[in-house]
Amino acid sequence: MKNIQPFLICNIGILMLTFTAVFSKLIDWPTLVTVNSRSVIAMLCLALFLIYKKQPLMIEKHHIPRAWLTGILLGMHWYTYFKAVELSSIAIGLTALFTFPIITTLIEPYWFKTPLSIQNLISAGICFLGICILLHGAHGDLNVLLGIGMGICSAIVYTLRNLISQPLLAHIPSPQLMFHQTMIASVFFMIILFFSGLSVKTIAFSKENMIYALLLGSLFTGVAHTCFMHGFKYFKASFVSILAAVQPFYGTLLGMLIIKETPSMSTWIGGGITLLAIFYATVYQAKIRAN
Numbered sequence: 001m002k003n004i005q006p007f008l009i010c011n012i013g014i015l016m017l018t019f020t021a022v023f024s025k026l027i028d029w030p031t032l033v034t035v036n037s038r039s040v041i042a043m044l045c046l047a048l049f050l051i052y053k054k055q056p057l058m059i060e061k062h063h064i065p066r067a068w069l070t071g072i073l074l075g076m077h078w079y080t081y082f083k084a085v086e087l088s089s090i091a092i093g094l095t096a097l098f099t100f101p102i103i104t105t106l107i108e109p110y111w112f113k114t115p116l117s118i119q120n121l122i123s124a125g126i127c128f129l130g131i132c133i134l135l136h137g138a139h140g141d142l143n144v145l146l147g148i149g150m151g152i153c154s155a156i157v158y159t160l161r162n163l164i165s166q167p168l169l170a171h172i173p174s175p176q177l178m179f180h181q182t183m184i185a186s187v188f189f190m191i192i193l194f195f196s197g198l199s200v201k202t203i204a205f206s207k208e209n210m211i212y213a214l215l216l217g218s219l220f221t222g223v224a225h226t227c228f229m230h231g232f233k234y235f236k237a238s239f240v241s242i243l244a245a246v247q248p249f250y251g252t253l254l255g256m257l258i259i260k261e262t263p264s265m266s267t268w269i270g271g272g273i274t275l276l277a278i279f280y281a282t283v284y285q286a287k288i289r290a291n
Contacts, residue, residue: 006234010115013227014243016220018250021090023216024082025259028204031086034213035078036189040219043182046175046226059172060178066164067177071184073161078185080154088147090255093264093273094135094248096151101245102127103159108236111163123277131272137266157251162240166232174229178222245278 027034050057059067085093102124109116134148168177231240248271255261
């Protein structure tokens with residue numbers, strides 16, 4: 001019961017992160033501009049929070065290379081995730097992204113030199129079947145296929161970011177680490193935008209877009225990711241990843257209610273099978289923790 005508070009905080013972060021897919025559809029900006037505004041606003045909010053709490057912005061020098069590497073990985077994750085939703089749908093983008101708990105359970109044993117279980121291999125096989133059904137349901141639609149591919153790439157990058165972040169959290173408070181990650185992601189996106197040749201005139205700075213961007217960058221990124229990363233200090237990366245498995249379900253419902261997206265039958269079946277794999281892994285992880 002001593003870990004109930006970090007468990008609840010982590011789950012609040014997971015619930016809030018579900019809304020990011022909706023914002024990727026609501027904000028009428030190029031993906032690069034959206035994710036850059038997200039990282040800049042999140043960075044500023046986290047800086048203000050740390051200053052208010054009288055906590056240092058800087059971290060120890062020997063942690064900087066890995067912390068900044070996770071910032072680049074975070075930026076890559078955000079871009080590929082938003083692009084996946086843009087190309088396909090909220091349901092497909094989230095389902096493809098949420099292969100990351102399975103990817104985590106497969107990579108984590110090699111990363112931390114622990115045994116690989118047959119149960120995780122079974123989960124990975126079931127998850128692969130779900131993705132195959134999603135691919136079949138695309139009916140050759142290039143955008144949907146690219147969306148699924150982008151979602152899986154996002155899952156791989158997200159897994160690496162979480163695994164590298166986990167040992168850092170033993171020495172760096174999650175708001176500080178998230179500040180550095182968003183700072184580097186901001187610089188990363190600004191460099192890409194500078195060389196992209198994107199004209200400011202093509203960006204619609206409407207009142208709605210600005211409000212959505214502020215909400216996305218502050219509440220649903222700075223606060224949400226800090227709460228989510230808080231869980232890695234107390235639980236294994238695979239366990240935290242599995243807790244997040246409800247996001248595709250919540251995201252699909254939000255997409256239906258707010259964006260009026262209607263998932264196809266193959267999306268329901270493929271997504272359901274993928275979630276089944278993740279929940280199977282959840283039960284297995286729970287048994288391990290109980291023993």
